[in-house]
Amino acid sequence: MTMPRFLADLPRFVFFTGKGGVGKTSLACATAVRLADAGKRVLLLSTDPASNVGQVFGLTVGDRITPVPQVPGLDVLEIDPNQAAEAYREKIIAPVRDLLPQAELDSITEQLSGSCTTEIASFNEFTSFLADEERIAEYDNVVFDTAPTGHTIRLLQLPGEWTSFLDAGKGDASCLGPMAGLDRTRTVYAEAVRRLADPAQTRLVLVARAQQSTLREAARTSAELAAIGITGQHLVINAVLPKAVSDGESDALAEAVRGREHNAISEMPPVLRQLPLTTVPLHAQTVVGVDTVRALLHTGDTEIATFMENAQHPDLGSLDRLVDELATADHGLIMCMGKGGVGKTTVAASIAIALADRGHTAHLTTTDPAAHLDEVLDHQSIGNLTVSRIDPRVATQEYRDKVMASKGNKLDDAGRARLAEDLLSPCTEEVAVFGQFSHLVNQARRHFVVMDTAPTGHTLLLMDATGSYHRDIARSMGETGTYTTPLMRLRDPDLTKVVIVTLPDTTPVLEAAELQHDLERADIHPWAWVVNASLAAARPSSSLLRARAAAEQPQLERVTALAGRTAIIPMLADEPHGPDALRRLTTSTHQPA
Template sequence: EMKEQLSGSCTVEVAAFNEFTNFLSDKTLEQEFDFIIFDTAPTGHTLRMLELPSAWTDYLNTTSNDASCLGQLSGLNENRVKYNSALEKLRNQDDTTMMLVARPSHSSIYEIQRAQQELQQLSISKFKVIINNYIEESHGLISSQMKSEQDKNINHFTEWLNNNHAYYVPYKKQKEEGIESLTNLLNDDNLIENDDFIVEDHPQFNKLIDEIENSKVQYLFTMGKGGVGKTTVATQLATVLSNKGYRVLLATTDPTKEINVETTSNLNTAYIDEEQALEKYKKEVLATVNDDTPQDDIDYIMEDLKSPCTEEIAFFKAFSDIMENQEDMDYVIVDTAPTGHTLLLLDSSENHHRELKKKSTQTTSNVETLLPKIQNKNLTQMIIVTLAEKTPYLESKRLVEDLNRANIGHNWWVVNQSLVTLNQRDDLFSNKKEDESFWINKIKNESLDNYFVIPYRVLEY
């Protein structure tokens, strides 16, 4: 169980911050370089955790909170002074600037806005906001439509972006890897070549529907990193299957509640309010804390309950409550999926129930009923939703490795918003199409040919 707790994203962040502090405390490096640039930064949650006294004690040896994924820091206690020094450097405006980088998409800008708010609560106050891949000029119908979407998203956040004096990095046709390519980012020229890409043929979305119908699967979760289109794919699945006469429940955690489907006799929708679910779960956990528990330890529990794993567990518990009376549904489709790591935290024993029995006051019978169904590959499949790009592909691979550890089914991959199957020329994206072709081939191999491509939807004006 401790090994699984140490597999969480929070632990990875602490490990990264541990290395980060070595750089910050190295006087030789300070003298040798004018700038030290890190391509990642700790979240507000991790930094808050590192400031809590109980994070550095043996308190975690004497408590059992099924949401805890940070793992204890007492083994790193000799670095505590270094950590405090590093935090002070992050707060010093003369020393440190936090670069908040986003694509011009709603979800991406929203995430950096939220990250800034978290960091500001820790007295980190110097920021630069950078919007990357902004299309300055269109060169075809696809880039024209994408530019319109980008401008709409930017307009939504105009006040915040202006207040932060946001910088915009233009979309470049060239690849952004390697020293030479990165140097070209600073050039004003953006070499545009004719789009002579040969349209490719890949399995389409309707084939995925056929495979779902031919299987015995009842529960479908769309899984992927932010911005890949999980809600869109889940909505499409629910709509098509319900139109075929199946009884479908579509459950969403999308905070906008804009899943754009009409409830019909075959299609029902349920909204899981993640904030409400998290508050409910927090109350359940805190209700088990003894009255004589020191305040430092309570503070630790409160911060631990803000971890990503806790949010997933709270969601899973809320989802299990919704599922209590849904036996008559042919398909239950959910636009959010717990990671394999979270499922293992909930169910980390050989007989799949040690965690439940150990802390039964914190785990409802609905969860205990649902977990075996999720682990049954004949009943449940996670659909990996990704983009035909390097980072989404690598992140999806990590999610799959996580699911494999938890023995959770993931037969199908969906490549969303792809350009390679479109018979639509756009000179700005000729290189992008070549890149997509490369990553789709990787996805094809990784998924053992169980992949499906959804093209970018071009609206004819």
């Protein structure tokens, strides 16, 4: 068996990172099994909220180290980031629960409910498996499923002590000090960061798919981590569609996908071309069970699993049915939300064009920094439709400058450094675009506004809980005043329709379910779900793709259980660029399998 390039001369620690749904967990499991089969003592540790390590090995795995009976020498451990974050919040809030009013406690809780807090809490949990030699002395290799972001690592590198900084009331910027509850010594964190940055000790494996969006994301991650000294990087492009499995087998969809993947790889960002590259072929089987885990990194022919020829997939409906229902009104806000790479821009553009074609005035906008509306629309103008883009970088820089000039003006150099780092958090960008977003929300009272990406429920509650726009208006108007804020409009189901976009795979569906829960905490209830790029809906003839289509069934069933309204878009032979291609997404010819 040929050695995959990313496994050659592997150091003791290996981290897998990448967007949801690219196959991080599967590759981490396959790596751990391969090392154990070679006689190594291996610990596989997951901090992925969508981790299914236990399911892969047929074990009940939690926060205890658990041996894998079928693989001597392999132990596994799952750290639940949400449980870690909850324990982390409780540690901060418990000492002041009886001292502060409930409103302030609610504010602190929401401030510590963002992605930054979850990252820090998770890293706090697994730092010892990177830096505490006593805990890992028996292991030759430690394999991590998901790595900390550059933002998290920069926070750990900051000098000084965060708790006193926050106690003095100086840290209320964006994430509002997720470092406040850390109890480990700076020495431990310094050792963890040192090991991460040492290529002789740590390899970071960037996992992507052969798609432009995930490769762009991998390039951003690579550059961010390289900038803070983590240079021992490899790139793995997973699930690349292989050549026809049997002689004479022909499938137009499969050929189109192969061509698209080839172009994405050949045109990937320059920063990725400098990295050692491994491609892993798409397998028919879902990676469940030790045999399929071992087969994942095998370079031989892909074996086709058995599948139900007449599998009955649930009827999720077509996108045109959702548009018909939206078009019964003459205005409203339609927010297409979801994780990166699921097709939000395509779905938003298709809905906006369909509404414009039905005679409605529509405005299509995006706050997604990776979105390219001009590219999707093929630079063509459409009657009744206007297009804009909120530039998150400009809005965020203006916000940072404002906070540094006000709060930062009262701090010493060390305090300003901490505040500047806090303002680099993912939450800052969402808060920064809220003002421009609010203006568009108001426009939706007169015509349709279709938005590609919007603030998460955490950001909306953060704006409310910290006395920003919503609460400021409430205070100024008093108990007898009448007012309507953007948050109130988002909670109005007659005005706002949230459409969650996902893919028919385990991780994207789980992430979409978490997004729905996050929005519901802000009393915003998604109106519909759209499943994009479904092989089941495309009805391929290739035996490999038919097997993959059959594997979608559990996720499609889960979507129908989670969503009140649904639509499904098939995997397409060509990317839907240009108005005509986008219009075809909202025609009744695209029916589910």
